[in-house]
Every structure is written in C-alpha cells, then in structure tokens.
Amino acid sequence: MIAKSYDEIFHNTKVKQYPQGFCKITTASRKIFKEDGWEMRKDPNREFVPKPQDKNAATRADSRRRSKTKVEDIICMNADDFKYFVTLTISPDKVDSKDPKAILPLLHSFLNNMRSRHGLKYLLIPEYHKSGAIHFHGLFNDSITVIDSFTRKAKGYSKPLKIETLKRKGVNIDDCQVVYNLPQWKHGFSTACEIYGDVNGVSAYVTKYITKDLSKIFGNFYFAGGNIVRNVPQYLTDTDYGTADFDREINIPEARLSLKYLRTG
Secondary structure: OOOOHHHHHEOOOOEOOOOOEEEEEEEOOOOOOOOEEEEOOOOOOOOOOOOOOOOOOOHHHHHHHHHHHHHHHHHHHOOOOEEEEEEEEEEOOOOOOOOOOOOOHHHHHHHHHHHHHOOOOOOEEEEEEEOOOEEEEEEEOOOOOOOEEEEEEOOOOOOEEEHHHHHHHHOOOHOEEEEEEEEOOOOEEEEEEEEEOOOHHHHHHHHHHHHHOOOOOOOOOOOOOOOOOOOEEEEEEEHHHHHHHOEEEEEHHHHHHEOOOOOOO
C-alpha cells in the first residue's frame, strides 16, 4: 500500500481555470484542499463530536457562499448552452403555492420529463415572493418551446409591457427585448428572455437570488440538471498565505481558517 503524509496530499491553494480565459484562485491559511485519489487513514484515537443541529448564521452564510460558487461554476462551464433566463411561478389554483412539499413533485416531474424527452439543461433557484408564494428564476437551454407573449422589456420600465402600450409611450419596439412564455410549464405563469451580455454579468444576475435569503426552501439553494458540466478544471498548489494577493478575504473563526480570493485574467 502506498502512503503519503498529510502535507504531501493537502495544499492551501486551489486554482480553477475557466473556458472564458480567467482563473479563480482560493488561498487558505492552512492546508484544506486534498488531492483526488487519496483517502485519510482512520485514526483510532481521533475524537468525534456530533454535528450541531442548530446551525448559526455564520455556518448558513458559508453554505450559501459555497452554493453560490457552484452556481457560478455551472453558468461559466455551460455558457454556450444556456439560452434563456426564465421565471416560473406556481398557480395557487393548482397547488398550494406556499408549500414546498406540494410543489416539489410537480417541479421534479416537469424537469425529469423535459430532460429525458427534450434534452433540457437547466439551472433553477427557488425564491419566496413577499406574499409567501414560491417561484423560480434560472437558465434553460434552447430545448424548451417558447412563444411570443406580445410583451417587451424596455429600458426605463421595471416590468414587461404590452407592445401596444409601449408604442403609445413612443418606445421603439425594435430596441426592446422579446418576452416569451413557456407553454410546457403548466403549473403557473412563465416568462423567458434570451440571455445577453458576458458570462460574468449573467452569473451576477442569477446568483443575486441566492444572496437575497439564507433559507433553503427545498433543502438546497438550487436545482441543476440535464447534460451539464459541473466541474471546473483545477489544480492544487501551495502559496505563502501572508504574501498572497487577493480581491477579497474572509475569516471563519469557528474553523480557525481564513481564505483569500483572487480572480485573474
């Protein structure tokens, strides 16, 4: 059996390399990143303690941060496939729109059917409306059917307006963004707009829905599936934490850990 020491397989710096040509570097104050293909030998003298049932705000914030990073990775790695930014609502006439347990089977049925029959690639983030109703924001590829809603998004207006209304206001319709509906979503209202701008803008727009609330409505912050790429090419190395460059630094006292984040390229 081949064995290596902790210092040989754990490192303090992780470098992710994205297809758009930039890198994200995470440097930790101690070695926390383990090389693939190795497992820790169990120490019979190691003391184990139960995980806390009531997570504090710092722990929940860390969970949210990690989920946000995963969502950013999915968006970057599948940027060429995602075509629409979508919003899905739940009609209270069909199901209790405030009850996650009632909504989840409908959502799973829709996503599984669209994935297996039409090749849907998706990323959805659930959110509570101020009324308490649950809805979803996210990204779909072009396997979804879209139909013109005859409304448009125009600069200076917070919500889509009917074409006739915009014309009366003197707005040039050719300068507006087409808003579509999704007839295959039969559980409430839906809209879809074609994605525009660079991947960083899209990522920032989508992940803001994670940062708005610490709660996990369905036990997780997001749903992603279809034939999507989740993992970013990366390598591990070691860096002096004190001299490492960074754009942002966080401290996690309960873990006796500090992290520096840097984007290059």
